[in-house]
Amino acid sequence: xxxxxxxxxxxxxxxxxxxxxxxxxxxxxxxxxxxxxxxxxxxxxxxxxxxxxxxxxxxxxxxxxxxxxxxxxxxxxxxxxxxxxxxxxxxxxxxxxxxxxxxxxxxxxxxxxxxxxxxxxxxxxxxxxxxxxxxxxxxxxxxxxxxxxxxxxxx
Ligand code: CTP
Ligand code: ZN
Numbered sequence: 167x168x169x170x171x172x173x174x175x176x177x178x179x180x181x182x183x184x185x186x187x188x189x190x191x192x193x194x195x196x197x198x199x200x201x202x203x204x205x206x207x208x209x210x211x212x213x214x215x216x217x218x219x220x221x222x223x224x225x226x227x228x229x230x231x232x233x234x235x236x237x238x239x240x241x242x243x244x245x246x247x248x249x250x251x252x253x254x255x256x257x258x259x260x261x262x263x264x265x266x267x268x269x270x271x272x273x274x275x276x277x278x279x280x281x282x283x284x285x286x287x288x289x290x291x292x293x294x295x296x297x298x299x300x301x302x303x304x305x306x307x308x309x310x311x312x313x314x315x316x317x318x319x320x321x
Contacts, residue, residue, distance in 0.1 A: 176211045182230040184252040184259075185242065190215050193225035195245050195315035199274075200229065200238060208232065221248065240268045241275065244301065244314055269296055275310065276319040282306040292319060 188196055193212050202208055209230035218224035233253055234242075242249060243265035253261040273291045277284050283305045284292040293304035300311040310317055 175216060176213045176226060176228060178257060179209075179211070179228045179230045179254050180257055181255055182228065182232050182253075183234050184254060185227045185229075185234075185246070186224070186250045186252060187218065187221060187248050188225040188227065188246040189221070189248065190223040190225055192246050193227055196225070196227050196242060196249075198315040199241050199245070199318055200227075200232075200234070201318075202229070237271075237274055239263075239265055240271050241314070241318070243267050244271070244296065267296055270294065270304070271296060271301065274319060275301065275314065275317045277303045277306060277308055278310070278317060279303065279306050279308045282308065 185196060191214070193214050197203070197210070197212070202210055204210075211228040213226040215223045216226060234251060239251055242251075244267070246265065247267060249265045251261075251263050251265060252259045270293060272293045275294050276292050279285065282303060284290045284303065290305070294301040294310070295304055300309050301314070302309050
């Protein structure tokens, strides 16, 4: 219950997902990955730089009425490697997992290389190999290291 003081800041949700233990400063990138900018009417609470025993400071995102897909969790792991995903139903945490870094992410990031086969309008799903500190396009070897959230495919 070390996080109990921050629980007072961001109220509990009824059904949905709590993404906890996000590195401080990454909450808005997490929202970008989830495609949440407020315009869709989703009920979202964000805590930034809240105290955490484990991380010193952390961000936390609570999304009412939405359970994350495995593909979304995969990309989250790239910018929030310490995050825990809590699925909440009827106010109870029914599932808790730590994100794990996948070896490959497909269909979520888009390659910035305009000549890449994955961006030329071909029905080719983007594919990036996950390296220690970056991701690399599986088709053209373009490396993305920073600001991954800016390369999230919008459909
Ligand atoms: N939570 C929530 N709404 C609920 C239930 C839980 O927003 N109805 C949030 C809690 O505030 C907490 C996270 O989901 O940030 C995980 O909840 P819980 O497992 O109860 O807390 P802890 O045991 O402190 O979690 P951990 O061990 O992962 O730090
Ligand atoms: Zn490419």
